[in-house]
Amino acid sequence: MIMAQPIISTKNLFAGYNETAILDDISIDIYENEITVILGVSGCGKTTLLKNLIGLMKPTKGMIEILGRDMIFIEEDEYNRLMRNVGVLFQGGALLNSIPISNNVAIPLEQHTNLPFHLIDQIVRLKLSLVGLEHAYDFLPSQLSGGMRKRAALARAIALDPAILFADEPSAGLDPVTASALDNLLLSLREQLGMTLVIVTHEVSSIRRVADKIIYMDKGKVLFNGGLEEALASDIPPLQKFFSV
Numbered sequence: 001m002i003m004a005q006p007i008i009s010t011k012n013l014f015a016g017y018n019e020t021a022i023l024d025d026i027s028i029d030i031y032e033n034e035i036t037v038i039l040g041v042s043g044c045g046k047t048t049l050l051k052n053l054i055g056l057m058k059p060t061k062g063m064i065e066i067l068g069r070d071m072i073f074i075e076e077d078e079y080n081r082l083m084r085n086v087g088v089l090f091q092g093g094a095l096l097n098s099i100p101i102s103n104n105v106a107i108p109l110e111q112h113t114n115l116p117f118h119l120i121d122q123i124v125r126l127k128l129s130l131v132g133l134e135h136a137y138d139f140l141p142s143q144l145s146g147g148m149r150k151r152a153a154l155a156r157a158i159a160l161d162p163a164i165l166f167a168d169e170p171s172a173g174l175d176p177v178t179a180s181a182l183d184n185l186l187l188s189l190r191e192q193l194g195m196t197l198v199i200v201t202h203e204v205s206s207i208r209r210v211a212d213k214i215i216y217m218d219k220g221k222v223l224f225n226g227g228l229e230e231a232l233a234s235d236i237p238p239l240q241k242f243f244s245v
């Protein structure tokens, strides 16, 4: 049998802020075309793990590989090329408030391609329509609701059709109808564009709908890493408690 190669891999990863250690010996493999959900109580280190995976933080020890590249020793040019293939939806959205939604979505296209304006504009309109925001093209972020801002940030994160999408709580604070539409969008990114998705979320209904794999974190450690069904049936107490709420 041929074993699939992980698209993201960490080995014995330790990381933190200044003197405070947060990530404690994390070794995970994430596979292509799967939706992996990172779970765990507030403050356990989920966002910190994402920041290390995408190179926004340098770990204190350990190895990270994304799309076959070593993220610790990567040169700046290669890092920038690699990040073309990586979309990130930050917790809270992080849109630029002074420019319209259309310009926000265009940022990665302007940074990473030499496409002429009319093509960039076509892609921006396409991505906005994917997230149901074609009418918000000229709006400023402040003119959008919280859920709309999330979706606009998602449109920006997928502007370049990345191979990997990291999304930190994409559906937090959304009403159930909008949240389920967002889940369908995430599933279609995987099915139609072949994206690999790494999502942080607490929404159990959303996890049941979209997750292939679960990584459960507790105080900077990985307590569980496996399939959704296995996670649902797990007798690890915090995991059991999480799914029974």
Ligand SMILES: Nc1ncnc2c1ncn2[C@@H]1O[C@H](COP(=O)(O)OP(=O)(O)OP(=O)(O)O)[C@@H](O)[C@H]1O
Residues within 6 Å of the ligand: 017, 020, 022, 040, 041, 042, 043, 044, 045, 046, 047, 048, 049, 091
């Ligand atoms: N910039 C920072 N400087 C110092 N400590 C930080 C910083 N960001 C996070 N921390 C600390 O790191 C720990 C993990 O934070 P992190 O943001 O990774 O948690 P999380 O699992 O994403 O939580 P949440 O579900 O609330 O988003 C927390 O104790 C937090 O106080």
Ligand SMILES: [Mg+2]
Residues within 6 Å of the ligand: 046, 047, 048, 091, 168
């Ligand atoms: Mg977080």
